[in-house]
Amino acid sequence: MNWSRALLVLGIETSCDETGVALYDETGGLVAHALYSQAEIHAEYGGVVPEIASRDHVRKLIPLLDQCLEDSGRSRDEISALAYTSGPGLIGALLVGASVGRSLALSLGIPAVGVHHMEGHLLAPLLEENPPEFPFVALLVSGGHTMLVEVERIGSYRLLGETLDDAAGEAFDKTAKLLGLGYPGGPRVAAAATQGDASRFSFPRPMTDRPGLDFSFSGLKTHTRTLWENESGSADDEQLVNDIAAGFQQAVVDTLAIKCRRAMQQTGYGTLIISGGVGANVALRAALKRDGEKHGWAVSYPRIEFCTDNGAMIAFAGYHRLKAGEHEAPVISARPRWPLEELRAV
Numbered sequence: 070m071n072w073s074r075a076l077l078v079l080g081i082e083t084s085c086d087e088t089g090v091a092l093y094d095e096t097g098g099l100v101a102h103a104l105y106s107q108a109e110i111h112a113e114y115g116g117v118v119p120e121i122a123s124r125d126h127v128r129k130l131i132p133l134l135d136q137c138l139e140d141s142g143r144s145r146d147e148i149s150a151l152a153y154t155s156g157p158g159l160i161g162a163l164l165v166g167a168s169v170g171r172s173l174a175l176s177l178g179i180p181a182v183g184v185h186h187m188e189g190h191l192l193a194p195l196l197e198e199n200p201p202e203f204p205f206v207a208l209l210v211s212g213g214h215t216m217l218v219e220v221e222r223i224g225s226y227r228l229l230g231e232t233l234d235d236a237a238g239e240a241f242d243k244t245a246k247l248l249g250l251g252y253p254g255g256p257r258v259a260a261a262a263t264q265g266d267a268s269r270f271s272f273p274r275p276m277t278d279r280p281g282l283d284f285s286f287s288g289l290k291t292h293t294r295t296l297w298e299n300e301s302g303s304a305d306d307e308q309l310v311n312d313i314a315a316g317f318q319q320a321v322v323d324t325l326a327i328k329c330r331r332a333m334q335q336t337g338y339g340t341l342i343i344s345g346g347v348g349a350n351v352a353l354r355a356a357l358k359r360d361g362e363k364h365g366w367a368v369s370y371p372r373i374e375f376c377t378d379n380g381a382m383i384a385f386a387g388y389h390r391l392k393a394g395e396h397e398a399p400v401i402s403a404r405p406r407w408p409l410e411e412l413r414a415v
């Protein structure tokens with residue numbers, strides 16, 4: 070596509086329980102972003118209820134879009150292209166973003182592209198000052214995925230390892246539920262861990278005793294459950310909850326760090342990036358940073374609010390795909406499952 074003026078891309082994220090909207094300007098960078106988290110609504114049920122998520126995206130998306138335009142001082146007519154998350158994620162939630170995105174693009178007469186949610190996470194560190202340089206290794210840790218990816222350039226992704234069962238974020242969420250910490254689990258386990266003694270109980274570092282870059286977190290989950298039962302755990306026993314949270318978090322952080330070190334050694338790359346919701350974990354960020362300093366590789370991550378789901382990363386990833394000429398026919402569709410390696414290099 071031959072763009073005659075600087076692109077202003079509207080990004081829409083609705084793959085799970087966060088509604089995110091952002092405007093990315095080709096010359097000025099990120100101009101505005103707005104986010105609404107449904108966490109409080111789902112907390113009552115102890116996890117994301119897909120139908121409630123879809124309905125709430127319907128309610129919040131257009132008001133967020135208007136807010137984003139107002140914050141940026143831009144008008145709808147100035148939007149020159151559109152990007153929305155088309156997968157992976159919850160089908161109903163994805164279809165809300167796809168329907169609104171496609172309809173808006175059609176009415177404005179602008180191109181639109183469906184963005185891979187994990188590519189959004191993967192590119193999010195590039196939104197920051199001093200962005201990481203290609204090639205790099207990406208540790209993507211979210212509620213649905215745990216992957217190590219070799220990134221040569223945008224769109225050129227080789228999967229080095231992934232979880233064989235639960236994702237790291239899912240393990241945090243299930244542990245929080247077990248300990249009576251509620252939803253969303255990750256931040257609550259992290260908060261409890263700051264008050265706990267990680268050395269009181271021993272936890273396994275799954276799959277670190279054999280070669281390879283795959284992960285498995287379901288054994289750690291079972292270990293935690295057994296420990297909780299053996300200790301006759303009660304949510305009222307604050308010290309026990311905090312100590313288990315701290316030990317569990319340390320086990321996840323160590324496991325991820327060991328695999329990152331292996332990936333860095335295997336690829337010989339000089340830069341590691343961390344992204345996805347679990348990338349907001351302060352203990353993980355600090356551990357990987359320390360490792361980078363020790364071994365001499367650069368470590369980058371997005372600001373904490375861009376680790377979890379947001380519209381900015383979708384606007385940004387979409388911008389690169391649109392710029393490379395990608396856009397699709399005006400068909401509303403979503404891909405709840407979509408391997409990252411299917412993307413093409415741009």
Ligand code: KG4
Pocket residue numbers: 085210211212213214237238239241242253254255256259345346347348349350351376377378
């Ligand atoms: O990337 P994300 O917002 O959504 C998905 O694409 O899944 O990630 C959400 C996951 C949840 O499992 C949540 O518990 C976890 O990220 N998470 C955290 C933290 N903040 C969010 N896990 C550990 N520590 C945190 N501070």
Ligand code: ZN
Pocket residue numbers: 186190211212345346377378
């Ligand atoms: Zn995500």
